[in-house]
Amino acid sequence: xxxxxxxxxxxxxxxxRRRVLTAVPGPRSLELGARRAEFVAGAxxxxxxxxxxxxxxxxxxxxxxxxxxDLGSGIAVTSVGNSAPAVVAAxxxxxxxxxxxxxxxxxxxxxxxxxxxxxxxxxxxxxxKSVLVNSGxxxxxxxxxxxxxxxGRDAVVVFDHAYHGRTNLTMAMTAKAMPYKAGxxxxxxxxxxxPASYPLREPVPISGADAAARAIAVIEKQVxxxxxxxxxxxxxxxxxxFIVPAPGFLPALAxxxxxxxxxxxxxxxxxxxxxxGTMFACEHEGVVPDLVATAKGIAGGLPLAAVTxxxxxxxxxxxGGLGGTFGGSPVSCAAALAAIALYERDxxxAAARAIxxxxxxxxxxxxxxxxxxxxxxxxxxxxAIELVRPGTLEPDAAEAARIARECAQRGVxxxxxxxxxxxxxxxxxxxxxxxxxxxxxxxxxxVVLAR
Numbered sequence: 001x002x003x004x005x006x007x008x009x010x011x012x013x014x015x016x017r018r019r020v021l022t023a024v025p026g027p028r029s030l031e032l033g034a035r036r037a038e039f040v041a042g043a044x045x046x047x048x049x050x051x052x053x054x055x056x057x058x059x060x061x062x063x064x065x066x067x068x069x070d071l072g073s074g075i076a077v078t079s080v081g082n083s084a085p086a087v088v089a090a091x092x093x094x095x096x097x098x099x100x101x102x103x104x105x106x107x108x109x110x111x112x113x114x115x116x117x118x119x120x121x122x123x124x125x126x127x128x129k130s131v132l133v134n135s136g137x138x139x140x141x142x143x144x145x146x147x148x149x150x151x152g153r154d155a156v157v158v159f160d161h162a163y164h165g166r167t168n169l170t171m172a173m174t175a176k177a178m179p180y181k182a183g184x185x186x187x188x189x190x191x192x193x194x195p196a197s198y199p200l201r202e203p204v205p206i207s208g209a210d211a212a213a214r215a216i217a218v219i220e221k222q223v224x225x226x227x228x229x230x231x232x233x234x235x236x237x238x239x240x241x242f243i244v245p246a247p248g249f250l251p252a253l254a255x256x257x258x259x260x261x262x263x264x265x266x267x268x269x270x271x272x273x274x275x276x277g278t279m280f281a282c283e284h285e286g287v288v289p290d291l292v293a294t295a296k297g298i299a300g301g302l303p304l305a306a307v308t309x310x311x312x313x314x315x316x317x318x319x320g321g322l323g324g325t326f327g328g329s330p331v332s333c334a335a336a337l338a339a340i341a342l343y344e345r346d347x348x349x350a351a352a353r354a355i356x357x358x359x360x361x362x363x364x365x366x367x368x369x370x371x372x373x374x375x376x377x378x379x380x381x382x383x384a385i386e387l388v389r390p391g392t393l394e395p396d397a398a399e400a401a402r403i404a405r406e407c408a409q410r411g412v413x414x415x416x417x418x419x420x421x422x423x424x425x426x427x428x429x430x431x432x433x434x435x436x437x438x439x440x441x442x443x444x445x446x447v448v449l450a451r
Contacts, residue, residue: 014056016433018411018440019067025049026064047072047404048413055082058432060413068408069440072415073427076270076382079297079339079348081431086338087300094334101330103132104323110333117340118308121279124288127311132304132328136269136295137165139305140232142322143291144169146307147230147263150316155227157219157262159196161240161419164232164267173232175240176419194218196237197245200375200386201393208248216256225260230291235281238270241418242384242425244377250287257290263313265291269305270382273297273339274349274430277356277380284379300339304332348430352380355428355437359383362441370448372399383426386418395420399451406447412440 025033029050050062058081060068073079080087094110103111115130122128133139144156156173158164164173166180172187174180181187195218197211206214219228235250237243257264266289271281275297282289290313295305303326307314342348360376363385367373371390378384387399400416403424407414417425428437 020411028063090334090338111328129314130308137170139293153229154190163239197249208246212252230263232265241423277353299336302332302335351430355381395422397421
């Protein structure tokens, strides 16, 4: 019996259906909530008020036996399914061999193999190298370090509605004050913000090329192209509201960066690894970044992140200038190699496109009947609806919160996001069953129309 089949036999399969047996949260979750209130920092919040006991495929089971359809994937992390047997087997095998040596002290093959895979998978056919770290914020921060060292410049350009992390530098790069930045300054300097392309909220319709020209004019006037080390952008703005820029916006920015010696950094932390229907979201418009920051979906639920980029940029940094104690953990690398094999073997990019094809017509039909839905948008299995007060574009964060709360009461986990807190985002595992998706959409429809 193989390790994976042994794991399957030892661990009963989690039933892939929604089941609400108690009030939500149930009694056991309430007990844990009381313990949490005493010992866990109050600043750490949770979207779902229940405590998970098991998870698998497209469902989460709480400590009271309720089963929730998972439309969050741990914020686009468990794209290959929670506790995917191949990932679990790889983790168990690696942990049995060794859990840590520190790659900077005693290296191991798994780190090298992950870097080989990233060189093959990320956009462009140029020579690439990677550094492995622990989180998306750490990846973005290292991308900035690399760009500054390689160019000898200081300025970093980011965009309205951006989210890049919670470290000091990435807080400076993030646009939204609450809850990410308020009270945590002063922040790192030489970070400048340009206007993004947000088609729904443009005062008048504007093309992607014109939106890029507007951003470039701000950059050149307020910073100067010759001072810019890096332009950092999410191909789809994530925490800012799953905002898909107008076609042509990204290519025009990439062309400007290339013409001015600016390192174009794609923050693919949330969009990467088949989530949007291509392996990386930049591929939708043929954009080839100089550096790509990845995390979330890379390792099937284990902490791992990376910066992958042009070999000459990565090698511009002096020896010892990149790294960290836990970066590229051997256990996380094993999980990543198993997850990457699933993305490729099972063509999960196609699965993301199938999810889009199944969800978007339902969401658009719902929008026809729900005047509070201003827009349905997204790509692949990274979809959203923006909620407003009917007849206006005034954001309605309370309505987004209501829908998420009432969906949870009925056994469906939906996350909110957006600069204005008024966006519902859908990030189902790419392996979710069609029947689960349909059930979740039925619940969502009932809740939205019950306003």
